[in-house]
Amino acid sequence: MDELRRRSISAVALVLGALGMLFAGREAFAVLVLVVGLVMSWEWGRIVRSRDGMDLTFCVHALTIVLIVSAAAIGQYWIAVGFMLAGALALFAMNVNEETGASVLGAIYVGVPATALILLRNSDPYGLMAVLFVFSVVWAGDTAAFLGGRSIGGAKLYPSISPNKTWAGLLSALLAALVVGWVFWLFLETAQLGYLLLCAGGLGIVAQLGDLAESALKRLFRVKDASGLIPGHGGFMDRMDGIVAAGSVAVALGLMINSASPARALLYGM
Numbered sequence: 001m002d003e004l005r006r007r008s009i010s011a012v013a014l015v016l017g018a019l020g021m022l023f024a025g026r027e028a029f030a031v032l033v034l035v036v037g038l039v040m041s042w043e044w045g046r047i048v049r050s051r052d053g054m055d056l057t058f059c060v061h062a063l064t065i066v067l068i069v070s071a072a073a074i075g076q077y078w079i080a081v082g083f084m085l086a087g088a089l090a091l092f093a094m095n096v097n098e099e100t101g102a103s104v105l106g107a108i109y110v111g112v113p114a115t116a117l118i119l120l121r122n123s124d125p126y127g128l129m130a131v132l133f134v135f136s137v138v139w140a141g142d143t144a145a146f147l148g149g150r151s152i153g154g155a156k157l158y159p160s161i162s163p164n165k166t167w168a169g170l171l172s173a174l175l176a177a178l179v180v181g182w183v184f185w186l187f188l189e190t191a192q193l194g195y196l197l198l199c200a201g202g203l204g205i206v207a208q209l210g211d212l213a214e215s216a217l218k219r220l221f222r223v224k225d226a227s228g229l230i231p232g233h234g235g236f237m238d239r240m241d242g243i244v245a246a247g248s249v250a251v252a253l254g255l256m257i258n259s260a261s262p263a264r265a266l267l268y269g270m
Contacts, residue, residue: 006231014230014239015139022121022131029121029131030073036236037065037114041106043226043235047218048102060090061106068111072118084111102221113244116251123254123263129188130263134203134250136180138242141173141204142211148172162215170208177204188267195269199253203246210245214238 021032041061042054049057064087071080087107095103120134121127149169157165181200185193214237218224226235233239254262257269264270 007233010231010233011143018135019132022128022135026118026122026127027073030069030118033114033118034066034069036240037069037110038062039229039236040110040226040240041065043237044106044109047221047223047226047237048106050221057091057094057103060087060094061103061110063087064090064107065110065114069114069118072115073122075122077115077119080111080115084108084115087111109244113240113247116248117243120247120251120254120263120266123261126261126263126267129184130250130254130266133180133184133200133267134247135243136184137177137200137203138207138246140176140180141207142239142242144176145169145173145208145211158212161212161219165212165215170205173208174201174204177201177207180204184267191268196267199266199269203250206249207242207246210241210243213245214241 018032021028042058045055045058045061049055064083067083067087068080071077071083084107088104091103091107117131117134121131123130145165146169148171149164149166152166152168152172154166154168156163157167157170177200178197181196181198182193184200185191185196188196214226218226224234226237229235230239250266251262254264254266257265
């Protein structure tokens with residue numbers, strides 16, 4: 001019960017903080033993305049390099065994220081992509097003899113969703129609602145997966161990667177995502193229920209796959225948690241894995257549908 005209480009308090013605090021920065025405006029949201037991105041960069045180093053994350057490679061990784069977020073925040077998204085590629089090349093050169101792939105992937109793992117989420121938030125007039133939609137799908141899915149897995153149990157989803165995840169948890173996450181899609185349909189005039197359900201359900205599945213991918217990374221490097229910064233949850237990477245995956249896919253979907261207004265495209269399919 002104490003563990004569940006700590007987990008619940010931490011989750012509520014994180015959600016309220018994220019929502020506060022999201023609603024505060026573009027600049028505040030970019031600051032949120034930057035702070036979380038820097039923490040995730042440090043945690044990435046802890047996982048793949050086992051040096052407590054604080055080394056020269058981390059400094060380059062962190063500088064890359066600062067440049068990416070700064071460019072994205074002022075709408076220079078292609079420049080942000082350029083900074084990400086340059087940072088990845090620098091990390092490659094610095095770690096050519098050890099963990100090259102893992103260090104290079106760190107810049108991409110943090111840089112892609114950072115750029116994507118800022119781009120989505122900046123896509124007025126639907127940016128705030130679109131990011132809220134992505135966050136809601138992931139948060140509802142994570143909560144439902146945890147509760148469903150614990151209360152129902154049953155067959156394991158992928159025990160060799162994540163022994164605690166079950167099919168019941170995955171189906172619970174999918175159901176929660178569909179409920180989020182239905183709730184947003186109630187508030188979005190002219191939105192299509194079928195499209196929103198399909199979009200929310202798809203992003204819910206993507207978020208769970210992102211969770212599995214991060215679990216596979218930790219299993220590969222024999223690490224239990226990215227860090228211990230969040231009581232009851234582990235680290236920021238442990239809580240952001242779903243948003244990393246779902247946020248990136250959501251923006252890609254929005255851009256494919258309507259590159260001029262990806263936030264509207266994500267919510268309305270047009």
